[in-house]
Amino acid sequence: MLRLRELMPALLAGFALFGLALGGLSYALGRSDLASTAWLVSGLVVLIALLTEIVRSVLSGKVGVDAIAALSIGVALLLGETLAAAIVAMMYAGGQQLESFAEGRARRDMTALLGRVARTAMVYRGADLASVPIEALKPGDRALMRSGEVIPVDGRVLAGAIELDLSALTGEPLPVRFLQGAEVPSGATVVGAPFDLLVLRDSAASTYANIVRLVENAQKSRAPMVRLADRYALAFLALTLVLAGLAYGFSQDATRALAVLVVATPCPLILAVPVAVISGMSRAAAHGVLIKGGGGLEALAAVKVVVLDKTGTLTAGRPEVGEIRCCPGFGPDDILRLAASLDQASGHITAEALVRAAVGRGLHLDLPEDIRESAGSGIEGLVDGRRVTVGGGGFVASRLAPGELLPRQTVPVETAVVAVAIDGRGAGHILLSDQVREDAGQTVDAFRAVGIMRLVMASGDRSDIVVEAAARLGLDAAHGDLTPERKVAVIEAERLHGPVMMVGDGVNDAPALAVADVGIAIGARGSAASSETADVVLLVDDLSRLPQAVAIAKRARFIAVQSAVAGLVLSGGAMVAAAFGYLTPVRGALLQEVIDVAVILNALRALRRAG
CATH class of the missing domain: 3.40.1110.10 (Calcium-transporting ATPase, cytoplasmic domain N)
Known part of the structure; x- marks a missing residue:
């Protein structure tokens, strides 16, 4: 049943295109009666599917501009404008399929993680090896990792030097070398010789399992901007009905009202915003920064103050x-x-x-x-x-x-x-x-380059140590000897300067991460309270990725707003032209299709590197 719902946009678009083409061919052969029938059936089938979706949305408390599409197809059929009805049906079904395709392409870097979950592992049982489900692995078990396998749980290298492909976790394309005794994360792929792994955590608490949970939650979330788009959709629906009513009232011409409805179908605001937001999240994931939801991306784009923990954040965290x-x-x-x-x-x-x-x-x-x-x-x-x-x-x-x-x-x-x-x-x-990271100074400069106005160090370490480290890095303020409660107070005080982003890696950072406008945890280990509380998780131990993520978020939000505003302005102008009789329903439908395709393609620019 779920698979059928996923295929429905493509099936509906295919049927609408077939009906429109069949009608066009019949009309060209002089069979206008067959053409009208083909267009009628095409519009009617899409209308039934559309009404079913509207009823489902209303029952869940949502109303959007899909109602305009249903109204325009219905009115066109009633007025005998079967070609206009077929074009609107194709426009609606094709728009849904285009949006589905665009979102699928935007999610590519995130969904690639979900298909890599290991199911079994070879574990030593005395002198023998046995294949066991990863759920049966316990801390202290010794497992054999073979070339090409995905590491199922977090563990430690027992002997020798190994090479792992971490690209699915961090975006790093080159293999990484680990020596004996090093901890290795689940989700990495063995690209070198086989090795023995000492299990450190069970599957549910391992890094990769937590990343999968974060990705799944991110894919289910809706950005505040998207919810705002829903509210604007209602206003746009009301405006459309008023303008269509006025067009009919002054002209007594039902086709003018129909042309207004057709041009307003569907709203670019609804199509462009989610595509741009998901594109930005996917772009960030490719850089090793996992944003849990669209709300986190929007908040990241607005950040003006960054509060940084010291140990494990500005220091290497590698004593x-x-x-x-x-x-x-x-x-x-x-x-x-x-x-x-x-x-x-x-x-x-x-x-x-x-x-x-x-x-x-x-x-x-x-x-x-x-x-x-x-x-x-x-x-x-x-x-x-x-x-x-x-x-x-x-x-x-x-x-x-x-x-x-x-x-x-x-x-x-x-x-x-x-x-x-x-x-x-x-x-x-x-x-x-534990020394200050070599790249900490460059990261501070990069934060300022992407518009961060204030950088603050907040740590539980001794105040004299914290102040000295902050002065060395050129930070704006430093606070030491902080309890978790006092870190929260620092976050609250810094809000006077603008939206605050908190970066930390320990359990004691979790309250501050939760209170900040954007909480960023370093590391995705399942047992870390910080990664569960944070809005964003830095998957790779590289602070320089965070300024990049801020830049990606700002660009994605700009493109979302740009696409929505441009689409609405163009649609609004076309609606006015239709109300004055300058656009027929058929021409209006074709024009609106061009507008919708343009705003979606523009929204997909958020996937690309800034020029």
Whole structure:
């Protein structure tokens, strides 16, 4: 049934074209009676389909300019203007098919994601391999990824160096190389040699599953501009009926009223706006920026203030291991090897840093067992028969044997500390640093180039660190030591300068992302509250994509308004000409068809790169 509804615009357009052509051929052969019958049947069939759609819309509380199309076809048939009725029928059915085709082309970059969901995976069960549904994959499983396969869940590379095609996720055309210990996202395609993957998340919580959910929601949404178009459609319907009534009242000529109705069918506002909005969303998706709905695109186009988190946003979010401080009886390589072996099973950002550092030092990593992770606090498990605990100082201290203590640490600015315990004893601390992104300064300049008037840093880090980083980047303001509640207050205060966009990547950013006019999350991992709350998700770890997305949104909105206004002005002029008798119903129908095709083709310009 759903498939039939999808095919209906094409079937209806084909029938209307056939009826119009058959009537034209009959008329050319001197059979005007057969021509009139062919045009009558063509108009009547489309009218029945149109009335059915109108009834369905009215029952769901919607009324639009489809009523004008139905009225003009009906009046034309009543007046014996069968050719005009057939042309309007073809115009309506062809317009629906053209809009369907245009939307389908605009959605291409988004819908390409939906057909790539992996269904099964090869998993090690002891010494054997078994094919299991991806729903059965659990954190800690070891799966074999073969060349050409789509990675079904988020995981970690267990050995060697691999190459993945990330183009479906990020728009990046070239394969990306990942080393042992690196976390790889679901939805990527293996283009190199097979490798073993350690599962980090189940299928429902993985990156690709969340992207699919976001795409599906985006495709169902309607932009405020589109809803506004519906309201204008009612006004346009009323104006059309008044003008048609006046034309008949002053001339007593029903064909003039019919010509007005024909020229007003259908409204370019309704055709152009959704095509331009979806085109802009698709263009952004091709650049690795997933806009959840048309409302997000419109809000993105209006942004004047950008509020940026620091850690993981303006900083690289890719900490590097620096110093390893050891307690008596433990060596740095032992601490790092055991901690990294355990952290292979964690998706935390510091876990990847530890694994990367251990692999870089040539340390052998064992597979962990009996893993228990407390999100945001730490992880514990067995590695080579030893009980290992890795995480924050408080978490690790709570797992120490009675009488054991972790020494307090004094660390440099912009340094994070990971505590490690082995067999209930404090083993030491691993120090990590996270530097400001190399492209952060260029991104700030790019934001200003696309019309952003004010850039602000808002972070939970120490105020002196935040102020120093903001001054280095030339930002307009900086706020540090912020709780999630105080970040919300910063967003509210910045609204005095215009619509606000908030960019963040952590759970603590979720409230601010929800309050901002546009919330942008970095990363689409399913378990991240930020990606669920945000209006826009940056799929690739590249801040420079955001100014591009703002430019795309501005252009798409401009094209939508341009197409709608131009179409309405042209239609309005043609309606006035028809009211004064300068356009017959047939000529008016042909003129309106040209207008509708023009505004849809103009709306599709939002798919192309700006010239």
